[in-house]
Amino acid sequence: MLRLFHSKFNGRTLLSHPPKPLLTFTFLYYPLFRSSLVSETSLHFQAISSYHCDPLLSNLLVALKSLSSVSSCRVVHARVIKSLDYRDGFIGDQLVSCYINMGSTHDAEKLFDEMSHKDFVSWNSLVSGFSKRGHLGKCMSVFLRMKSDLVFELNGVTLISVISACASAKASDEGQYIHCCAVKLGMMLEVKVVNALINMYGKFGCIDSASRLFWAMPERNMVSWNSMVAVCAQNGIPNEAINYFNMIRVDGLFPDEATMVSLLRAFENLHLGRSVEAIHGVIFTCGLNKNLTIVTTLLNLYSKLGKLIASHKVFTEISKPDKVAWTAMIAGYAMHGQGKEAIEFFERTVREGMEPDQVTFTHLLSACSHSGLVEEGKYYFRIMSDVYRVQPRLDHYSCMVDLLGRCGLLNDAHCLIKHMPLEPNSGVWGALLGACRVYGNINLGKEAAENLIALDSSDPRNYIMLCNIYSAAGLWSDASKVRALMKAKNLNRNPGCSFIEHGNKIYRFVVDDHSHPDSDKIHKKLEEVMRKIQEAGFVSETESILHDVDEEVKTKMINKHSEKIALAYALLVTSADVPIVIVKNLRICRDCHNTAKFVSLIEKRVIIIRDSKRFHHFSDGLCSCGDYW
């Protein structure tokens, strides 16, 4: 791979598209617009509008799109109507986009209905606005109105907006319908339309459909290739991503920033460490280490692969890290349960003059939660709005419920949910349910699970958690009712599996796995290790077993969990001085967590397990999570 990169990129820059220069007008007035002061915006608008110059007005509205204030948009709207009848035409279209971008679909629809001369751009502004804001229903209904009533023909822009909305909402039926429309309208020769469809099928997990579309294209561009690399990356097939990457030259094209970012992301879920290091080498050699987007992806990738030191090294080599890069480091520390370091980094971020935003606070609060830093978490939750004017979103409430719940403050967590100004989502209730399971609170757990099931009755995890709570309390008949409900709804538990890399290969183990050629040896090793740690005081915790069977059977079942098999395999094939790295697709159970702690002590090994939520570094009988997870 290294050779490939050298042959392709030697002496060339990969940044094929330098950023477009901002319009001078927008640039000059940007600080003003950022201030969100309606009166000032209005004042300057007055000065500008006296020129009666259309491009300036248009540029003003482009700049206004960066605001989040509906009221400032209304000021402009009022003046447009009052002084210059610009309600129709491109100013009206821009205002429609502005309103939707700012979250006021009501204003947008009202203005749109008032516009007497609507052309296809007006309609497309509405469709694209709804698409960007994630209003699939409204997007579809405008599209259907266009399709049935309109004198204008639907064009590629219309279709792309609706396709994009279907992709974001993972609306498979609607997406396939739009695909049929595109075929009927003869749009399948438009590269951008097909690119949007490829991206949509990728989001649905339909890799075959995406690749069939891709290979049927009479003409492909860089976005087409990047879309396929992204499809493979998003669907966890890194080798295919590399294949597409290697084939880009077939069309005489060169990888750009988006290609590299997608390629790196392809390795997020698998420990192909050497491949990542090879790509890193190339990024450095080709001078791509000056590209903030690529480097931030790289440092984030190292964090996700358990290599926090490498991640930090990448960060220190960035000459001018931006807010995203700082936040990526905070996220890295949060993921690894290093809450104090995350806080330190946050304070440095602020000292460096960066303005923390909602994402920064999400990771900071998550770091506090993962490290049991309750007072610190409460403090930052308070000052995020008081000092930094960042209004808490659902993510932040989830973190706070998690933070309070993990340390047993279940009533405080419940109280926060009851008094939060937003409608709690599955993240918020899920955090409470997780805590109820740990602390065996049946009443609150039931409430959380019922809310979760009401929000999404098709997610098996909600039923499993409720079942766990009943099982742990010995309420077997309630547990079996939940199991029966799952069966009636045909909901299957996502099977747990663990991955481990050895000899440049990835091995996957499921529960009670016997597929490996050395399976007998692995299971013998597992039995030996379990015996050793039991002699040292380890006691099985069988609460995660859902079935009403006796303890002996439960112990046998839990001793065959995939992460235990992966651990036994690693003990067999790796040398003692190498850390053992295991990736689990679900959350690690309490019993496997205890097992890893004991094994790290008895076998004197460093064990790193990444579960679906975070990293656990085991050493000398302790875990970096401090048993908060």
Added chain:
DNA sequence: TTAGGGTTAG
């Protein structure tokens, strides 16, 4: 080069 669209970072 005045308006609407497809890929990529926390």
